[in-house]
Amino acid sequence: MYISRLFGTSLAGFIFSLLFLIGGLSSNVVSAHPASTELHLGNSGLEEVRETEEIAPGVTYTHIERGHHSKHEVYTVNVSLVETREESKDLSKKLKADGYQPYVTQIKDNKYNDIETKRIAYLVRVGEYQEEEQARQLESQLEQDGYSSASTTFTAFDGTKTDGPWSVNIIEVDPDTFQGKIISALAQGVVQGKERVTDISDRTGALAAVNGGYFVVGSRDGTPGKLAGVSMVEGELVSEAVSDRTSLVFTESEAADIAEVATEIKAESSDGAATTHDGMNRKPGLIRSCGGTGGDEPTEEPRHDVTCTDDSELILYKPVFGGETPAGDGLEVVLDTDGQVIEVRDRGGAIPENGTVIAGTGEEIAWLEAHAQPGMTVDVTETLVVDGEKVATDEVESVVNGGPRLIENGEISIHSADEGFYWGTNFLYNFAIKRHPRTLAGIKENGNLLFVTVDGRADNSIGVNFLESAKLMKSLGAVEAMNLDGGGSSTMAVGSELVNQPSDSSGERPVGDAIVILPD
Incomplete structure (x- = not known):
């Protein structure tokens, strides 16, 4: 491990320089960073303390403490x-x-x-x-x-001027040097699971991990643990998108991209009839953060942290959902691995290990009754739409949902309204303008990946808002950047060790998925 410090023009900086010149510090301590590497948080020249460690070839972990409390804050x-x-x-x-x-x-x-x-x-x-x-x-x-x-x-x-303080943790991955891979991992390996990031990291043998996308917390908003947005894990689509929100994409070639990602899930019966699924691996009728299709109320536009409803839906279930489908009014058809209908039943039952289940509610029951009877086949196709272009799911390894976008083509560009974070003044203020713990992802011009947590709601770290998040990522060299799930979910682990301070009073929060950095 080596330690580097940036002190601006403070007295601490003078003492540091003096000790360095007279040999009072060990040889693994280096002089102050150039001003261009200073984090864009608060006023220029605030004191910074940095510690950086290489945890594997091509993977570094950096911890930064910056700033101090301001006397005018009350x-x-x-x-x-x-x-x-x-x-x-x-x-x-x-x-x-x-x-x-x-x-x-x-x-x-x-x-x-x-x-x-x-x-x-x-x-x-x-x-x-x-x-x-x-x-x-x-x-x-x-x-x-x-x-x-x-x-x-x-x-x-508040989003007003401040001098901090901030506690920032950064994992940087150089894909040209790193010999492992970066993937999304579901909590407990199933859609319905929730698990702490440190436990996911330990279970998967990860070098490091951060929390991933938004997810359903409680049953009144759907299926707890289910990702509230698009999710692909090990090449399998496990959750539909919220509209075409910004997401983090890892392709089979292991290249990473930050892009707008939508999903299309369609079914075609052997009698030629075709229809569109409303979603997958979730409780019918509850669409967390909205942005769905086919008559959702009150809107089909994305609306973050709002649960829209729809009493007529087709929902696809896969074995990764975990156990059985949710019971309730409606009809289910069970398909084998070839898409042949092998059972028609009331809602709620086992998902075959090598098959799927389609659940219908409301007016959608009629489509199943007419076009998904025993002896018929139903061909389900899944398509990703990445930045407006259709992409086969077998070309993608992982997708992690999030939003909004923060940086695009090297410029700060925050898509709050477009991605559903401005549906009300109170919500915009409380979610986007106020400072909170955040988890961020970025891509540098050289292709290096950045995963960043900023602690918040604490005495030693006040958090950041959307604009500060974007400025922070830009100062770290990101030319593309996005917001992931934050607040009490913001968590970073190195190995199985928790390295940040989650804001929940109960400690580390179980989440729906994590981004894990795996050794070769």
């Missing part, structure tokens, strides 16, 4: 987020009448986002404290006075 109480200045004035007037001293923080979007208006909203707040407990007491008083949406926050978590 605990405050958000009373409400409103969309117009007039609303903020009216609420402030009411608060003053109730004996409070409110102030307003304007929330603005950045020029890199695909959103027309840049003045997003206004935060009406009360109180500024150095101690969180004081803000909590004020929050309780506001709730008693009828302000039910009051919530305590630390202003460093």
